Amino acid sequence: AAIDIPLLILPTRHQPWWAKLAKELARGLLPWRKPLRVAAVFRIELAWRIRPRARALAELLREGGYDLLYMNNQPASNLEGYLAAELTGVRVIQHCRIEPRINTVERDIINRIAHALICVSHGVRDALIRQGVRRELCHVVHNGIDTRQPFPELQPLAGVVSNTPVIGTIGSLIKRKSVAHLLHAVARLPQDLTPHLLIVGEGPEATALRQLADELGLTARVTFAGFQKQPLPWLAAMDVFVLSSPSEGLPRVILEAMLLEKPVVASNVTGSKEVVVHGETGYLYDYGDIDALAAHLADLLRNPAKRQAFGDAGRRRASADFSIEAYVAGVTKVLEAA
Template sequence: MTQQRRKILLLDNGKEWGGGTNSMLELLKRIDRQRFDITCCFYYNYARGEGETIGQVLNGIGIPVIFLPQSAQPLWAKIAKELGRSLVFFSRPGRKKVAEIIDKQWRIQPNAKRVRELLQRERYEILYMNNQPGSNQEGYLAAEPLNVAVVQHCRIEPVMTPQITGMVNRIASKVIAVSHAVESVLLRNGVEKSLCTTVSNAIDIHQPLPDGKTIKQAMGIADDTFVFGSIGSLIPRKSSHHTLEALQRFSRQHPDAKWKLILVGEGPEHQKLQQQANGYGFADRVVFTGFRNNPLDYLAAFDVFILASKSEGLPRVVLESMLLKTVVIGSDVTGTGELIDSGHTGLLYPYGDTVTLAAHLQTVWQGSTLREAMTQRAWQQVVDRYAIEHYVAGVEAVLYAVKTTRTHHV
């Protein structure tokens, strides 16, 4: 007997290419098309740096995509926000609440109506959302009155409120967390345990791996130069300024050390970080590459990969570093802390503790034997536990099992 294909609408309202985009694409490339009929719905046709747009990539792998163009914030909403904020200027939560109420009126509710019409018109069984609950409120509101299963793929540590938790418990059919730590955050905030499951992020462990020497030679970096590096958007959450602070300490302690820092990525913090490096007097040692379509090539060129983030989900870039046998130093936050056994497969430090981060930089700079031991153990961990096939099978199992008749959780 032929299995019926489940008709799924994947909703992604993001504005830029990130790790969650890559994880989603890895799933879509491999998902069983005999069991799942997926159409993507995006708000923005964002691009991978100067490369392909998300629409072009999806078309290239045979996934239909619909774009729901977004309107600029209307003048009435801007005025209402300013008036509302002025009335509660003494209360930060009050100002935030005013903004949320107005955003719901001009943006969230109209988008919910459009998504609901799409779900009804095309008779989708499942609404699969690629973000976190607070960023997908229109999806929940769209599906609430319908017999449509709602699956939330929570790819980062979520920001939860009692209102959002209530919405999830009332409407969601399943919430997929990318790490056990993300699931713990959901549970601590009151999301029903029966709704939550963890399907760990993963990577293709069989992909061809680059030789980092090629990038180093192309950048004119000598073989005896120790390369620190980071990959990711230059945004406040990634906390690249902490990396620069730690390197200032390291350079003061080891003024004769030959080193470079390569920052792969682009974002609004670029100028501030450039000014910070200038202020520390080592701007000539910091390379800003901008967005790159070949981040693995750079990752292979690093002696150490640093992830200083304030929050994560289960960062694929850490898994990729481990596969490439590049040492990882990461802030001990959700997701990153789950991947690294500090001192065994990498090094962790308390978020924002640049003194400890600087000490870790010194440790790996001085200890080639330690680096080799940690990277070998990290590589084995990725191969054993984080192959992409496990991730795809886990998501497929959830999507095939969810029911369109809603069970209310209160």
């Protein structure tokens, strides 16, 4: 249903020739001085892209008579919003959804202009504070999900024998998600354990992951489902959900898995470790420790009762601590106080 919110899109500013040349010179003249190289490229970006977009956005803010600018993702990708807010006197709130990395210029802009930063996890908040963002600006509001939604119909998997346990993951197939770790872990399982692996998502690593599955002798036991507009039926088809990435903000997909009573195995990193209770709703392992990941998978594959117990506990935790109502209340509180 339409919600009657006007949408305005700022056109992308084409990179002028001098900016391209200046950035290439910075990269070529400072190949071994990464801090200087990064700083030089950032200054060029600030001059040709960020500040002009800030002026254009400021015009929209003035024309619309807006009181508050709410921005998503991370500060480094929203600098024009900060600068536009400063030009117009509009209050600005940043919703940080991933563990950010900011430079000193970005830190100073945040501390000078932001009225509040909503952090999806304590880990995201701590990362900002470590990098110099004022503590009093940072407010933790965990992501939430609709805990009253009905269970989806299970997606049937072609060619998978009935009662075969299914291990799965959902997400963009990019290097940062480390889906290759999951393939290696499944390949290291004892020979008597032959689960099916379901990978839902698309991205630049898709071809390489298919090749890796072939090299590991797993092709017949892996389904690459591609991007799915409605992923929950595919999640419902899994017996164990895995998230093997090196960092997260607060992964909503884990909450969805828990709501669907799936035990979760996740790397012990920012975000994931605030959701998964080790030994109660699933298992946490040190990122990159493929043997540990394989051991946790083997344990769950051998113990259907444990899978069920972890799944039940996960649903209770998701429903009690990560409801959409709690999320809306938390965000509203920060917005009203700004």
